[in-house]
Amino acid sequence: xxxxxxxxxxxxxxxxxxxxxxxxxxxxxxxxxxxxxxxxxxxxxxxxxxxxxxxxxxxxxxxxxxxxxxxxxxxxxxxxxxxxxxxxxxxxxxxxxxxxxxxxxxxxxxxxxxxxxxxxxxxxxxxxxxxxxxxxxxxxxxxxxxxxxxxxxxxxxxxxxxxxxxxxxxxxxxxxxxxxxxxxxxxxxxxxxxxxxxxxxxxxxxxxxxxxxxxxxxxxxxxxxxxxxxxxxxxxxxxxxxxxxxxxxxxxxxxxxxxxxxxxxxxxxxxxxxxxxxxxxxxxxxxxxxxxxxxxxxxxxxxxx
DNA sequence: GTCCAGGAAGAAA
DNA sequence: TTTCTTCATGGA
Numbered sequence: 064x065x066x067x068x069x070x071x072x073x074x075x076x077x078x079x080x081x082x083x084x085x086x087x088x089x090x091x092x093x094x095x096x097x098x099x100x101x102x103x104x105x106x107x108x109x110x111x112x113x114x115x116x117x118x119x120x121x122x123x124x125x126x127x128x129x130x131x132x133x134x135x136x137x138x139x140x141x142x143x144x145x146x147x148x149x150x151x152x153x154x155x156x157x158x159x160x161x162x163x164x165x166x167x168x169x170x171x172x173x174x175x176x177x178x179x180x181x182x183x184x185x186x187x188x189x190x191x192x193x194x195x196x197x198x199x200x201x202x203x204x205x206x207x208x209x210x211x212x213x214x215x216x217x218x219x220x221x222x223x224x225x226x227x228x229x230x231x232x233x234x235x236x237x238x239x240x241x242x243x244x245x246x247x248x249x250x251x252x253x254x255x256x257x258x259x260x261x262x263x264x265x266x267x268x269x270x271x272x273x274x275x276x277x278x279x280x281x282x283x284x285x286x287x288x289x290x291x292x293x294x295x296x297x298x299x300x301x302x303x304x305x306x307x308x309x310x311x312x313x314x315x316x317x318x319x320x321x322x323x324x325x326x327x328x329x330x331x332x333x334x335x336x337x338x339x340x341x342x343x344x345x346x347x348x349x350x351x352x353x354x355x356x357x358x359x360x361x362x363x364x365x366x367x368x
Numbered sequence: 369g370t371c372c373a374g375g376a377a378g379a380a381a
Numbered sequence: 382t383t384t385c386t387t388c389a390t391g392g393a
Binding site for chain 2: 201205207299366
């Protein structure tokens with residue numbers, strides 16, 4: 064049996080994007096001082112454990128205006144192909160989308176025309192793992208993001224796996240099979256509400272049993288059916304369903320209705336005067352057909368200037 | 369003390 | 382069907 068030998072020259076995979084693309088702008092969104100435990104910002108690079116087809120690898124992502132460079136720091140079991148990594152990163156940074164039509168719509172809007180300039184190349188950062196997206200959105204319901212990240216960190220550190228690099232652990236979100244068997248009182252101790260504990264365990268079981276997955280959703284007739292299906296899960300309302308459709312399923316037309324941050328951005332931009340002006344919000348989005356998700360994401364981005 | 373955070377479910381009206 | 386109430390906690 065051969066001894067395990069470390070590869071001296073780490074593998075680097077280049078992933079080109081459809082321009083305009085800006086890795087710096089994507090990094091800016093990831094680095095919001097929110098202490099996200101699922102990636103580590105290190106200067107111009109971000110280290111992140113990627114879960115691809117149920118296996119984990121540790122990567123260091125850098126990039127420029129042309130794309131992303133993926134350095135494999137730990138290939139885990141070694142069974143992930145470069146093509147799989149490339150496809151995963153393309154999805155994570157939404158790199159195959161032509162966002163010029165979106166920029167044209169923004170430019171036509173007097174109060175948002177600054178966005179294609181200031182945020183140029185920003186892509187909607189996704190959450191490829193459906194279970195993570197569901198849990199994260201449930202954790203974040205109705206509480207501020209800093210608090211939500213603290214709760215997520217406790218959950219991930221207790222139930223997630225990690226890969227060591229530079230003496231520091233890098234975490235992957237827990238598998239549904241693990242959280243399906245978690246003790247409710249242990250989750251409750253992480254300052255999740257009793258309701259959210261029930262939601263998360265229930266969804267973990269549904270995902271572990273294969274009742275809910277990206278594949279199951281993808282095979283449905285249309286977005287409306289996917290939305291209905293997600294909302295059948297206890298704990299998933301309109302906001303969460305649309306958030307998951309945006310971040311995981313890459314639906315271009317889902318709006319996170321009721322989202323506190325989005326509404327604040329609309330008020331800040333003078334699009335609506337009253338936070339509960341639903342009709343005003345509907346009127347606003349009429350100007351961005353097919354780009355409602357991106358518009359919501361750029362509105363979120365505007366909150367961190 | 370009050371109000372708001374990247375809401376949802378169950379009860380009440 | 383629409384409108385409260387409750388849930389959890391922290392910060393402004």
